[in-house]
Amino acid sequence: MEAQPFTIFGTSHLFTLLLIFCLAVFFPSAYKNKSEAQKEYLARLLGLSIIGLELIKPFIWNSMDYPWIRLLPIHMCSLSGFFIGFFLLTKKRLFFEVAFFWGIGGGVNALITPDVTLTFPDPKYILFFLGHGLLMVNIGYACITLNNRPTFESVKNGIYVSLSILPIIYLINLLLGPPANYWYLGAKPTEGQSIMDFFPDPPLHIPLLIIIGAFLFLLIYSPYWIYDKLKKRGVE
Numbered sequence: 271m272e273a274q275p276f277t278i279f280g281t282s283h284l285f286t287l288l289l290i291f292c293l294a295v296f297f298p299s300a301y302k303n304k305s306e307a308q309k310e311y312l313a314r315l316l317g318l319s320i321i322g323l324e325l326i327k328p329f330i331w332n333s334m335d336y337p338w339i340r341l342l343p344i345h346m347c348s349l350s351g352f353f354i355g356f357f358l359l360t361k362k363r364l365f366f367e368v369a370f371f372w373g374i375g376g377g378v379n380a381l382i383t384p385d386v387t388l389t390f391p392d393p394k395y396i397l398f399f400l401g402h403g404l405l406m407v408n409i410g411y412a413c414i415t416l417n418n419r420p421t422f423e424s425v426k427n428g429i430y431v432s433l434s435i436l437p438i439i440y441l442i443n444l445l446l447g448p449p450a451n452y453w454y455l456g457a458k459p460t461e462g463q464s465i466m467d468f469f470p471d472p473p474l475h476i477p478l479l480i481i482i483g484a485f486l487f488l489l490i491y492s493p494y495w496i497y498d499k500l501k502k503r504g505v506e
Contacts, residue, residue, distance in 0.1 A: 273389050273395065276384070276388055276389050277389075290399065293403065294403075294409070299415075301411070309416065312411070314358065320351045320354065320404050320408050323400070323404060324352055334393060337449060339447075346453055347373070349372065351369075351373075353365045354366070354405065357369060367427045371487045371491075372432070375490060377406060381399070381403075425488060429487060440453075458471075
């Protein structure tokens with residue numbers, strides 16, 4: 271089977287999205303009624319797995335001729351992987367809150383508009399979707415199996431942490447220089463199609479990224495807000 275040029279929502283892309291969705295929703299749901307010891311064991315296994323993957327991915331990408339300057343594990347989705355892994359290992363709430371919004375906001379966008387040029391079975395395609403797919407599975411496990419959910423305070427915490435880290439990432443890009451482009455703060459994605467194709471040229475796109483990011487956090491939280499309002503009215 272020969273890899274073909276990647277097309278958004280092509281057959282390979284749609285199948286991969288469906289597979290990740292099923293694993294992220296139905297796998298945690300199937301484990302929901304297991305014993306606490308079993309759930310904790312799998313939480314640790316998933317947490318260690320995603321942390322381990324994020325640590326070894328730079329070496330795999332480097333073997334495919336990607337320069338080390340682009341491979342520090344500080345992209346938003348990589349940090350989301352570390353954070354959800356740390357949450358599953360430590361149960362520290364802030365790790366979940368940041369990983370939830372970064373993972374769903376950034377991860378879903380990455381899955382829909384992946385930074386790849388070829389489809390399955392291209393190794394870059396497999397590695398890209400493996401990393402983002404495992405992120406979705408870990409978040410699904412934290413939410414569905416372990417009964418975690420965001421609150422409005424979580425939205426604020428996610429925004430505060432994002433704004434705190436963004437200048438650091440921007441400074442790292444400046445210090446390293448091209449082709450370093452963490453969080454896509456220095457340039458738009460160069461491979462594949464992306465929503466950022468419609469943004470102003472860097473760095474003028476950064477204020478727009480912040481506004482859209484904050485709005486996206488609120489949008490992701492909105493189903494929980496609506497549910498809470500409906501539940502409160504039902505009680506009253």
